[in-house]
Amino acid sequence: MSPTPEFTRMPLVIGAFAIAVLLFYVLHPILMPFVVGGLLGYLGDPVVDRLEARGWSRSGGVAAVFVIFILGLSAILAFLIPMLLSQLDQLVRQIPEIYQWLAGDALPWFQSKMSLSPVKLPNIDWEQELAANWQSLGKLITDTLRRLTTSGIDVATILFNIALIPVVAFYLMRDWDRLMEATLDLIPRPWQENLSLMVAEADDVLGAFLRGQFLVMLAQALMYSVGLLIVGLDVAVVLGTAAGLASIIPYAGAVVGVGSSLAVAWFQFGGEWLPLIWVALVFGVGQTIESWFLTPLLVGDRIGLHPVAVIFALMAGGQVAGFTGVLVALPVAAVLLVFTRHAITHYRASDAYHRD
Structure with a gap:
């Protein structure tokens, strides 16, 4: 039996991908x-x-x-x-x-x-x-x-x-x-239609994370900074900006911001409880606005990357290619996520999965 066209094309695709990865590593x-x-x-x-x-x-x-x-x-x-x-x-x-x-x-x-x-x-x-x-x-x-x-x-x-x-x-x-x-x-013509759909889905995932989440990060940094300034913290902009940047990982911004802001407020106000309550209220209101308004408006219901996948992708990119690797980590992770999802779907629909 002669190999199918898809089978004969696969080594070329794998070879091209391997060359691209090698060139990136060498030229990074x-x-x-x-x-x-x-x-x-x-x-x-x-x-x-x-x-x-x-x-x-x-x-x-x-x-x-x-x-x-x-x-x-x-x-x-x-x-x-x-x-x-x-x-x-x-x-x-x-x-x-x-x-x-x-x-x-x-x-x-x-x-x-x-x-x-x-x-x-x-x-x-x-x-x-x-x-x-x-x-x-x-x-x-x-x-x-x-x-x-x-x-x-x-x-x-x-x-x-x-x-x-x-x-x-x-x-x-x-x-x-x-x-x-x-x-x-x-791309080989028989693959172009399906590949176009997968690329569009990858763009949706990547766009939700890069475009939408970037705007969410800026909005949260602004909200937290203004709120902490109103409370009276001396380092409000530093803490608000750090919390906004950390929100690239869902809920990490609130955790980092609340912990550091409460500690700073405790020392600045001599252990008074009222400023601590106001700090907690700032992050509570900010998290509510992010969950109910910012994310649905700017990101929507598109599927994003899992927080663990984000952490692993950033660390792996930095290990492989330094700062350049960190920059390309999330785009590559988004594309691999979509292609892996489609590969699993194809596998579950195949005879190899259903055969006794």
């Missing part, structure tokens, strides 16, 4: 601007499509998206970054007091309630430790700047990579639909 040190530009192009393509449907030219829509992005980035750099650095400095200065409370009050209370053997945390000279770490950080920055300034090639490479990101994003955003059609045309 130079891929960062292309990956970042590709993600920006992917995120901006739906907006450009909507503008094009309203009569804009493709290039005009891309230019409009870039103007919005640059204005937003400029606002963040001008207002948010200085505030974050200032509040982060305040938070670092509170570390000795937090550690003292943990070692002198919280840990003994917990041990007595749980009938555990007393264990003392080591005494740490925080003034010396923080000074040493800040000195190490300053030395690291100084050494890095010295190496960069003494090597013109390194400076040129960094500037070139930064300048390359918007160029790659512009051309990918402008030609995204044509590139997708050309890529699909390379």
Whole structure:
């Protein structure tokens, strides 16, 4: 019996996939601007499509998206970054007091309630430790700047990579639909219909996570920061931003934000209970708004990645290819999730699954 066409094509597909993975692993040190530009192009393509449907030219829509992005980035750099650095400095200065409370009050209370053997945390000279770490950080920055300034090639490479990101994003955003059609045309024709459906489903999953969850993260960071500012926390923006970024994993943002904010509020307000209640109320209201309004509106009922899958994908990507691997981890995980789901469905419908 001669092999089926699908069987004869399969080695070619597996070989092409293996070559792509090998090239990514070998070339990942130079891929960062292309990956970042590709993600920006992917995120901006739906907006450009909507503008094009309203009569804009493709290039005009891309230019409009870039103007919005640059204005937003400029606002963040001008207002948010200085505030974050200032509040982060305040938070670092509170570390000795937090550690003292943990070692002198919280840990003994917990041990007595749980009938555990007393264990003392080591005494740490925080003034010396923080000074040493800040000195190490300053030395690291100084050494890095010295190496960069003494090597013109390194400076040129960094500037070139930064300048390359918007160029790659512009051309990918402008030609995204044509590139997708050309890529699909390379697939064997009998597979194109089913593959188009799977790619559309993968785009739905990935879009829900990248586009929708990104907006949810920003909205939560804003809500938590404003709420904690109203409560009166000195490091409200740092805590709110950290909680918003952590919400890339469902419910992790609320857990991280509540724990850290309650601890900071306890020290700042001298152990008063009312500020703690207000902090808990801020996160309770924020979580309710996220669950009932933000996620249904921005993400919808599309199937997202499981939190464990998100953690594993990010860690695996970082292990394989560093920062570039982290950037591509979620897109690859979303595509593999969809293809694996269809493979399992095909297997359960086959004779190999039902045969006695």
